[in-house]
Amino acid sequence: MLLASFRSNFPCAVQGTVFCQRKQLTHGCTNQKSKDYIVQDRCMLQHSEKALRRTLFLSVLVSAGVFPTLSSYGKTKSKNPYDEKRLLQQNRRIQKENNAPEDFPNFVREGFQVKVVSSDNYIKSDSGLIYRDFVVGQGDCPKDGQQVTFHYIGYNESGRRIDSTYLQGTPAKIRMGTKGLVPGFEEGIRDMRPGGKRRIIIPPELGPPVGPSTFFSSKQFEVFDVELLSVQNCERRTIAFYSDVVCN
Numbered sequence: 622m623l624l625a626s627f628r629s630n631f632p633c634a635v636q637g638t639v640f641c642q643r644k645q646l647t648h649g650c651t652n653q654k655s656k657d658y659i660v661q662d663r664c665m666l667q668h669s670e671k672a673l674r675r676t677l678f679l680s681v682l683v684s685a686g687v688f689p690t691l692s693s694y695g696k697t698k699s700k701n702p703y704d705e706k707r708l709l710q711q712n713r714r715i716q717k718e719n720n721a722p723e724d725f726p727n728f729v730r731e732g733f734q735v736k737v738v739s740s741d742n743y744i745k746s747d748s749g750l751i752y753r754d755f756v757v758g759q760g761d762c763p764k765d766g767q768q769v770t771f772h773y774i775g776y777n778e779s780g781r782r783i784d785s786t787y788l789q790g791t792p793a794k795i796r797m798g799t800k801g802l803v804p805g806f807e808e809g810i811r812d813m814r815p816g817g818k819r820r821i822i823i824p825p826e827l828g829p830p831v832g833p834s835t836f837f838s839s840k841q842f843e844v845f846d847v848e849l850l851s852v853q854n855c856e857r858r859t860i861a862f863y864s865d866v867v868c869n
Contacts, residue, residue: 709738720780721780721781725780726738726743726844728778737822743820743822749826750805750822750823750827754818754819757814758813758815758816759816764798766798767868768797768854769795769852771792771847771849772847773845773846773847773848776845777844796855796868803823803827803828805823806845809821815851817849818847820844820846821844822842822844823843825842828842853869855868
């Protein structure tokens with residue numbers, strides 16, 4: 622009887638369930654004003670828990686494939702379209718159209734990276750220069766101060782001919798060690814012998830300068846077929862006030 626009387630007089634003190642509607646807690650409760658804030662906090666907490674459960678439930682449904690995801694959230698990193706085999710076939714077709722010589726190297730580009738694909742007949746030096754000897758030649762290799770006479774044909778990466786001394790009808794002549802040649806070109810003929818024929822693949826870091834006044838408009842690999850004709854000693858000759866270098 623005492624407990625029943627207590628419950629009838631103070632229903633809010635023994636109520637075991639928290640209600641979210643404030644009007645249900647204002648009738649028959651003592652100290653109701655002081656407890657409103659506590660009940661409101663509890664109501665907000667219950668509402669937040671329900672929202673969290675709903676969010677987690679939807680997340681599970683989406684991840685399980687029940688609901689389709691939005692396109693903006695369903696984006697994943699696309700597969701790299703880079704297909705080396707396809708690019709090699711495409712490059713060979715272009716080289717064939719440009720009448721590139723036999724066993725011409727292939728250049729596969731992916732962004733700023735370039736992969737040189739060539740046969741096992743090519744040799745790569747520590748500097749990055751790549752070359753192949755077709756004819757080794759005989760005699761001594763050229764030294765600084767000596768004059769070399771040679772023919773050459775220059776190609777770009779697609780196998781297109783960009784220059785040729787054969788077409789000009791006159792071989793090129795230059796003294797070694799005077800920085801008159803492209804760095805990669807001079808390195809490529811330095812260990813050649815007279816009569817030798819070599820293909821030189823020059824990387825951009827050893828290549829020629831670029832610009833409108835040159836054959837080269839961008840940083841690319843360049844290919845040269847070189848035929849070393851002769852190596853001559855040079856000496857300076859002075860007559861009165863005239864001085865020149867004679868090579869023979």
